[in-house]
Amino acid sequence: MTTPLNEDELAAYFVLRAAGDRLQRAVTQQLRTHGLTEVQFSILAQLSSAPDGVGMSELAGALVVTKSGLSYQAGQLEGKGLVARTSDAADERAIRLTLTPAGLELIGRVLPDHVALVRDLFIDRLDSAELATVRASLAKVARG
């Protein structure tokens, strides 16, 4: 038998979901103006901090997608000229996904917009004490 949620707890949960939904919706909509889905943005973002590229399996694991799903998305991004499949010197089986110059240019254009949105919707609405508490609290949720 689980203790039901009291009013405060219910409100906290509701507001967490609502805030998450709102952020996600806003991000999705903004990304669409750049012609990207969230998964595609995640891929590009990962690649942007990995100059030598990332292996497909490793990337699939990081994004919690199947290899086949990633293969599909990589094909989409490749078709747009944003990523390239390069071979791995150490393992003939492996493919490393890398950003093309166009991909780098795009992510360089999208990221500032993304940051501005996050700032507008989230960061700038909280003072630094709130931010610190939220960060510490949600870190406990994010961890296993």
Add this chain to the structure above:
Amino acid sequence: MTTPLNEDELAAYFVLRAAGDRLQRAVTQQLRTHGLTEVQFSILAQLSSAPDGVGMSELAGALVVTKSGLSYQAGQLEGKGLVARTSDAADERAIRLTLTPAGLELIGRVLPDHVALVRDLFIDRLDSAELATVRASLAKVARG
């Protein structure tokens, strides 16, 4: 020109997304054990606090889905015997979606599990001061 996010701000944002993702993933997985998707759960949850049912357009608006999308999901739930389409006395065009006894029974079985999960992953990891701050902070994010 937008001010870039500093380390603390970036961490706060990252952890918010991570916490949201983690919760959502856990919820999705749990609902699947009950044979429900999140959209379907949302529909049943809405109906559970509306004994007289909810109109299709109103419900579609509340869930941020198109009428056609809701029509599809209503069909799925109807096929499982969880909801019924009833006519509206006041408007011949309108359909009110209501819970069947089976739907009521199911949501009565799912909700306690859901609450237990939310408690385990979120509520019980925070003390009451943290919970209050998180609630107040995220309320600012959730609002327009």
Add this chain to the structure above:
DNA sequence: TATTGTTATACTCTATAACTATA
């Protein structure tokens, strides 16, 4: 004319499983 809801259609995405090639 506007609104309620359904349906036909097409499209995107995801996963499973079978497959090739290399380790």
Add this chain to the structure above:
DNA sequence: TATAGTTATAGAGTATAACAATA
């Protein structure tokens, strides 16, 4: 044998647009 990645295929879900019926 195990792992990297692709592909064929099928399924779930979503949206757009056209539609019928009522307001």
